[in-house]
Amino acid sequence: MLHPLLVDLQAGDFIYERPAYPEVEYAFKHALTQEVAGNSLLSGQRSILHERTAKAIEALFPEKLKEYCSDLAHHYSRSGNVPKAVQYLELAGKQALQRSAQLEAIEHLSKALDLLKALPETPERLREELTLLLTLGPAWMAARGAGAPEVEKTYTRALALSEQGGETPQLFSAQLGLWSFYLLRCELNTAQTLGERLLNLAQATQDSEQLADAHRVLGSTLFRLGQISLARTHMEQALALHRPDRRSFSHLLRYARNPSVHIRCTLSWILWYLGLPDQSEALSEEALVLARQASDPLGLALSLIYAAELHQRRGDVNKTWSMQAPRLP
Numbered sequence: 001m002l003h004p005l006l007v008d009l010q011a012g013d014f015i016y017e018r019p020a021y022p023e024v025e026y027a028f029k030h031a032l033t034q035e036v037a038g039n040s041l042l043s044g045q046r047s048i049l050h051e052r053t054a055k056a057i058e059a060l061f062p063e064k065l066k067e068y069c070s071d072l073a074h075h076y077s078r079s080g081n082v083p084k085a086v087q088y089l090e091l092a093g094k095q096a097l098q099r100s101a102q103l104e105a106i107e108h109l110s111k112a113l114d115l116l117k118a119l120p121e122t123p124e125r126l127r128e129e130l131t132l133l134l135t136l137g138p139a140w141m142a143a144r145g146a147g148a149p150e151v152e153k154t155y156t157r158a159l160a161l162s163e164q165g166g167e168t169p170q171l172f173s174a175q176l177g178l179w180s181f182y183l184l185r186c187e188l189n190t191a192q193t194l195g196e197r198l199l200n201l202a203q204a205t206q207d208s209e210q211l212a213d214a215h216r217v218l219g220s221t222l223f224r225l226g227q228i229s230l231a232r233t234h235m236e237q238a239l240a241l242h243r244p245d246r247r248s249f250s251h252l253l254r255y256a257r258n259p260s261v262h263i264r265c266t267l268s269w270i271l272w273y274l275g276l277p278d279q280s281e282a283l284s285e286e287a288l289v290l291a292r293q294a295s296d297p298l299g300l301a302l303s304l305i306y307a308a309e310l311h312q313r314r315g316d317v318n319k320t321w322s323m324q325a326p327r328l329p
Helices: 002-011 031-039 043-060 065-079 082-098 102-116 123-144 149-165 168-184 188-205 208-224 228-241 259-273 277-293 297-314 317-322
Strands: 015-018 025-028
Touching (some): 043 065, 065 082, 065 102, 123 168, 168 208, 208 228, 208 259, 297 317
Antiparallel strands (some): 015 025
């Protein structure tokens, strides 16, 4: 029954057929036609059709839902099913982050946050908002820079929510995001205060990954404050504690910065200023290798910048010029 109707619409030049596996798909030829067709329905009917469409996709493609996140989010948003819409918008946002499509991720996650406002302020809703904010923060960092006002707004709200919930991993991650903002804004005293709080949190949990991040944060801040020997102590502790293969909460920030690379890059500069050029160069090379192995464009760009400036300080013009980003595998 459906096929003859589709044929008629295609003959009338309203829709066109496009190949898709295992069956064909149909799409409107013009967005205006689609808009008029949709507006011809009562709002209640449209909501029901969007809900039925989303449920049909879930039923027909249960093993491929990740491929339909954006479509499912669209239909559930239009049907008024906010929890489902938020669920798929979050998944779509995370997928975009994995592709380094930062602006797309921001669009999905911001829409999810807007939809959440329609729900009652329950603990569950606040936890979902916190998760979305901590996922959104790295996208803003990559798209606009860690010193952007959007970063401060996102992590300030995340910090307030995590303090309400009292969950240490989220509290740590929110403060870590704010630290990045204040460091990039050169508000180093505030950054140091946040770094000390992070270290206190990490010492309370004795989580090695939290401790590594806290020492990294303090080392980087103290280096910029000119306390180079103390910065070395913190960075060497971070290097000893950090395990790149561990998957922990802090992966949320690693979309913006690879800790393994950042530790080695910063420590390489610290060792240079302490008069240890050979150790400094060796760590810089390690950072480059790790970034290439991870196929991490941001980490590779970071390590190349640090390496270029290090070679410039060493007076090695050829190596400075050679720090051009190679094609990632």
